[in-house]
Amino acid sequence: MTDTAATTATPEDTGPMLAADGTPLKRSLARALRAQKMRALALIAPLLIFVLLTFIAPIVDMLFRSVENQIVSDTLPRTTLALKDWDDSTGDLPGDDIFFAAYQDIFLAAEAKTHTRLGTRLNYEFTGVSSLFRKSGRGLDDIGEVYQDAFKDLDKDWDKGAPWVELMGSDDFVAEAQAWEKGDALPEFELRDGMADLLPLTAVAYEDFARFQRVEEEKSLLKEEPWTLVHTMLFRDLQAQDVSGYSGPRAEMLKAADALVDGGELPPLDVRTTFEKIDKDWMDVDVWETIKMYSPNYTNGYFLNAVDMQKTPDGPAWRDDDERIYGLLFKRTMFMSLVITFSCIALAYPVAFLLSNLPARTANLLMILVLLPFWTSLLVRTSAWKVMLQQQGVINDVLVWIGLVDDANRLVMINNQLGTIIAMTHILLPFMILPMYSVMSTIPQTYVRAAKSLGATNWTAFWRVYFPQSVPGIGAGSILVFILSIGYYITPEIVGGTTGTFISNRIAYHISSSLNWGLAAALGTILLAVVLILYWAYDKIVGIDNVKLGG
Amino acid sequence: MADGSNGDAFVAFERVQKSYDGETLVVKDLNLSMPKGEFLTMLGPSGSGKTTCLMMLAGFETATHGEIKLDGVSINNIPPHKRGIGMVFQNYALFPHMTVAENLAFPLEVRKLGKSEREAKVKRALDMVQMGAFGGRRPAQLSGGQQQRIALARALVFEPELVLMDEPLGALDKQLREHMQFEITNLAHSLGITTVYVTHDQTEALTMSDRVAVFNDGRIQQLDPPDVLYEEPKNSFVAQFIGENNTLEGVVQEIRGDTCVVKLDDGEVIDATPVNVTQVGERTKVSIRPERVEIDRSRLQPGAHTLKAEVLEFIYMGDIFRTRLRVAGNNDFVIKTRNAPDQVKLSPGTMIDIGWLPRDCRALDAT
Numbered sequence: 049m050t051d052t053a054a055t056t057a058t059p060e061d062t063g064p065m066l067a068a069d070g071t072p073l074k075r076s077l078a079r080a081l082r083a084q085k086m087r088a089l090a091l092i093a094p095l096l097i098f099v100l101l102t103f104i105a106p107i108v109d110m111l112f113r114s115v116e117n118q119i120v121s122d123t124l125p126r127t128t129l130a131l132k133d134w135d136d137s138t139g140d141l142p143g144d145d146i147f148f149a150a151y152q153d154i155f156l157a158a159e160a161k162t163h164t165r166l167g168t169r170l171n172y173e174f175t176g177v178s179s180l181f182r183k184s185g186r187g188l189d190d191i192g193e194v195y196q197d198a199f200k201d202l203d204k205d206w207d208k209g210a211p212w213v214e215l216m217g218s219d220d221f222v223a224e225a226q227a228w229e230k231g232d233a234l235p236e237f238e239l240r241d242g243m244a245d246l247l248p249l250t251a252v253a254y255e256d257f258a259r260f261q262r263v264e265e266e267k268s269l270l271k272e273e274p275w276t277l278v279h280t281m282l283f284r285d286l287q288a289q290d291v292s293g294y295s296g297p298r299a300e301m302l303k304a305a306d307a308l309v310d311g312g313e314l315p316p317l318d319v320r321t322t323f324e325k326i327d328k329d330w331m332d333v334d335v336w337e338t339i340k341m342y343s344p345n346y347t348n349g350y351f352l353n354a355v356d357m358q359k360t361p362d363g364p365a366w367r368d369d370d371e372r373i374y375g376l377l378f379k380r381t382m383f384m385s386l387v388i389t390f391s392c393i394a395l396a397y398p399v400a401f402l403l404s405n406l407p408a409r410t411a412n413l414l415m416i417l418v419l420l421p422f423w424t425s426l427l428v429r430t431s432a433w434k435v436m437l438q439q440q441g442v443i444n445d446v447l448v449w450i451g452l453v454d455d456a457n458r459l460v461m462i463n464n465q466l467g468t469i470i471a472m473t474h475i476l477l478p479f480m481i482l483p484m485y486s487v488m489s490t491i492p493q494t495y496v497r498a499a500k501s502l503g504a505t506n507w508t509a510f511w512r513v514y515f516p517q518s519v520p521g522i523g524a525g526s527i528l529v530f531i532l533s534i535g536y537y538i539t540p541e542i543v544g545g546t547t548g549t550f551i552s553n554r555i556a557y558h559i560s561s562s563l564n565w566g567l568a569a570a571l572g573t574i575l576l577a578v579v580l581i582l583y584w585a586y587d588k589i590v591g592i593d594n595v596k597l598g599g
Numbered sequence: 600m601a602d603g604s605n606g607d608a609f610v611a612f613e614r615v616q617k618s619y620d621g622e623t624l625v626v627k628d629l630n631l632s633m634p635k636g637e638f639l640t641m642l643g644p645s646g647s648g649k650t651t652c653l654m655m656l657a658g659f660e661t662a663t664h665g666e667i668k669l670d671g672v673s674i675n676n677i678p679p680h681k682r683g684i685g686m687v688f689q690n691y692a693l694f695p696h697m698t699v700a701e702n703l704a705f706p707l708e709v710r711k712l713g714k715s716e717r718e719a720k721v722k723r724a725l726d727m728v729q730m731g732a733f734g735g736r737r738p739a740q741l742s743g744g745q746q747q748r749i750a751l752a753r754a755l756v757f758e759p760e761l762v763l764m765d766e767p768l769g770a771l772d773k774q775l776r777e778h779m780q781f782e783i784t785n786l787a788h789s790l791g792i793t794t795v796y797v798t799h800d801q802t803e804a805l806t807m808s809d810r811v812a813v814f815n816d817g818r819i820q821q822l823d824p825p826d827v828l829y830e831e832p833k834n835s836f837v838a839q840f841i842g843e844n845n846t847l848e849g850v851v852q853e854i855r856g857d858t859c860v861v862k863l864d865d866g867e868v869i870d871a872t873p874v875n876v877t878q879v880g881e882r883t884k885v886s887i888r889p890e891r892v893e894i895d896r897s898r899l900q901p902g903a904h905t906l907k908a909e910v911l912e913f914i915y916m917g918d919i920f921r922t923r924l925r926v927a928g929n930n931d932f933v934i935k936t937r938n939a940p941d942q943v944k945l946s947p948g949t950m951i952d953i954g955w956l957p958r959d960c961r962a963l964d965a966t
């Protein structure tokens with residue numbers, strides 16, 4: 049002990065404080081606290097997991113979706129790769145190699161039926177692409193049919209599954225495929241040695257075909273005639289390659305086909321023309337530009353869309369004035385949320401003030417009235433406003449009956465901003481009253497009394513002494529109401545008409561109708577960012593510790 | 600300084616009654632008048648109506664019946680902010696969102712004083728309570744005693760002629776409380792302010808006040824200077840409420856001018872001063888202060904009655920000895936003796952004789 053005392057006494061050599069058993073004090077303290085922390089963690093674990101799964105994860109997913117764009121490069125791997133080298137600034141169409149790559153990609157996608165999804169995706173960026181892809185999926189089959197028929201006429205075996213397997217597959221695979229019986233797992237295709245060099249394009253196409261049969265269709269290759277794509281590739285290979293050295297299975301059949309191709313009687317392969325025949329739009333440089341622009345795995349396109357901009361080859365640019373909607377919607381959402389918040393403050397303050405100054409029993413009774421709306425469904429309440437506010441509705445009827453309003457000029461109070469503001473103010477009012485009430489009921493009466501005893505009139509006592517102390521309640525209520533209303537959806541949908549809808553209605557539209565989830569996610573992300581920025585600004589201006597939800 | 604209406608009274612309650620619920624009277628027929636400059640304390644058990652009286656005076660409660668006058672003018676219909684009465688609340692009620700200086704400037708601002716005048720007065724008031732350096736702080740950054748001073752300064756800064764204080768020292772510890780008691784009385788007297796002070800604490804009441812009004816059950820039981828209150832309680836409630844007190848019950852046997860003889864319930868006979876007993880045969884409670892009981896026979900009047908007592912407990916308290924006795928069937932009879940060099944220490948079990956001067960033994964009502 050004296051040693052420790054001596055060491056701590058010298059300032060140059062201050063060793064760590066030791067606990068009674070000699071371990072450093074910090075460590076034994078940490079150990080003691082760890083058990084406590086673990087227990088605390090165990091208590092919040094269920095909620096934490098729940099929140100992570102149901103709240104954090106979807107938000108992260110949303111953030112991810114707003115930039116994610118792998119569908120293009122996943123569906124058109126060869127095309128996107130080839131387009132990298134295409135210089136779009138010249139205004140020339142891509143070369144034949146790119147058309148050829150697109151033929152392969154779209155053919156495969158059409159077999160897997162993913163081309164329509166890609167079409168839908170690209171249609172968000174360039175209207176018309178959707179139908180282009182749908183048509184092409186069907187039309188591209190025709191290219192290979194010429195060759196398929198020619199080979200078939202030469203030898204029927206070119207149109208059967210088994211001969212192809214014998215030609216393309218390794219001996220092991222052929223044996224496995226022949227031994228396969230229904231119910232067993234399908235054997236994995238294996239290319240014959242040397243085939244990748246002999247018929248490179250055919251090998252790739254056939255491998256794709258084999259994988260597709262095994263995974264998607266679950267059928268034996270022996271029974272399935274290959275896609276026309278494979279025949280096209282065979283034609284290309286035979287044009288370019290010399291197969292005379294081949295002596296494996298089906299060498300005769302292959303050599304005969306080679307002779308046919310070399311004979312020059314078959315029509316040459318012209319993918320570009322076929323594309324043009326399918327749809328003239330393929331000759332539009334903009335289509336290819338769009339595909340090239342959206343080739344990367346991640347894109348800012350959704351965000352640009354969400355702020356009324358678009359990607360162009362020269363970088364982001366504003367949309368035309370008549371195509372801009374989101375900026376307007378964001379502004380309107382902010383503005384109307386502010387109006388709703390202020391009308392809630394104006395209506396809730398006197399109520400909360402009254403409640404907090406009444407004896408507890410009466411206050412509780414009135415509180416039930418405040419909470420009453422919570423007992424009815426939101427839909428019912430909103431629909432009730434429809435009944436109240438419409439032109440043949442209760443309020444107009446009364447006004448006309450009193451004579452304030454002419455029967456011919458009934459007020460339009462629904463399906464516009466006014467309707468949304470009225471209905472939402474009513475619906476969100478309790479969220480303003482409750483925090484205000486809980487703050488106000490903690491303000492002792494003695495403050496106002498003290499102010500009056502010091503000579504303040506009722507108004508001065510209220511304004512200088514009571515009101516400043518109730519500000520935290522206003523703050524809490526305002527944040528609550530503003531954030532709730534910024535993301536509100538049902539009420540504006542029902543009573544908002546076209547001029548009273550919010551950004552969230554647009555998000556809902558993209559999620560459930562246009563299925564443009566990426567754009568919905570981008571809009572949602574912007575909304576989240578706006579709320580966080582406002583929250584931050586509020587903290588800077590008012591101070592978040594000035595917000596109280598109660599005592 | 601008599602009760603009831605008085606021509607030159609500064610504050611006067613005249614036949615004031617108050618009921619909150621229309622069923623029970625919280626204040627019953629209150630009559631009180633205070634001259635200018637007096638320091639008057641309202642003392643009484645919880646719920647006896649002290650705060651209610653104060654609130655009626657300040658204007659936060661209205662009297663159900665009767666009249667309250669300030670400087671000869673009825674103020675029943677004057678709103679609180681026009682009464683010009685300074686007030687110190689139990690929890691100080693310093694405005695938490697204003698600094699100390701702003702708190703003090705508030706009553707001056709609402710009186711539309713100019714800025715420089717305001718600042719001068721605030722500074723003077725802060726200096727008065729020795730808090731000159733704290734003007735920029737928030738109330739929450741002050742200790743209880745400091746808050747108390749600020750509350751006092753705020754109540755005085757606009758120079759009211761009447762200041763009301765409702766248990767202003769209740770939240771302070773004993774030492775600070777004693778210190779503040781001294782400061783408050785000093786200030787009140789040096790500024791010549793009339794003060795109504797409410798407290799639970801009888802020591803506080805006795806040490807600070809010019810007069811003390813003892814409240815019970817909505818009535819003033821006695822209104823007198825502290826020494827009179829302590830030595831000449833007018834009824835058994837006041838006798839028991841103020842200071843320590845021994846009570847013996849019995850029947851009046853004989854009244855002779857300013858002394859009487861009381862026969863206690865166990866048959867013994869003692870001398871007493873009749874206070875509010877009038878007839879022979881009436882039941883009475885006699886009260887004797889512990890420090891007025893004599894155990895030294897030689898100091899009693901010749902022929903005085905004495906009682907036998909058995910020592911039950913002896914407690915050494917430093918400056919005094921406190922001895923508990925069994926007297927006439929009462930096991931809680933306490934005497935206090937000064938710790939003097941010749942003082943005997945009584946050991947439990949000893950039998951002694953006790954007596955007192957008749958004027959120290961007061962025969963009061965039996966309730």
Ligand SMILES: Nc1ncnc2c1ncn2[C@@H]1O[C@H](COP(=O)(O)OP(=O)(O)OP(=O)(O)O)[C@@H](O)[C@H]1O
Pocket residue numbers: 619620625643644645646647648649650651652799
């Ligand atoms: N606002 C009120 N409404 C109804 N009854 C009240 C109200 N204020 C006080 N009372 C009742 O009036 C009686 C006197 O109350 P008051 O506050 O004057 O007592 P007090 O002497 O100040 O007590 P304490 O020493 O505890 O402060 C009590 O019985 C109390 O219950």
Ligand SMILES: [Mg+2]
Pocket residue numbers: 649650651765
């Ligand atoms: Mg009180």
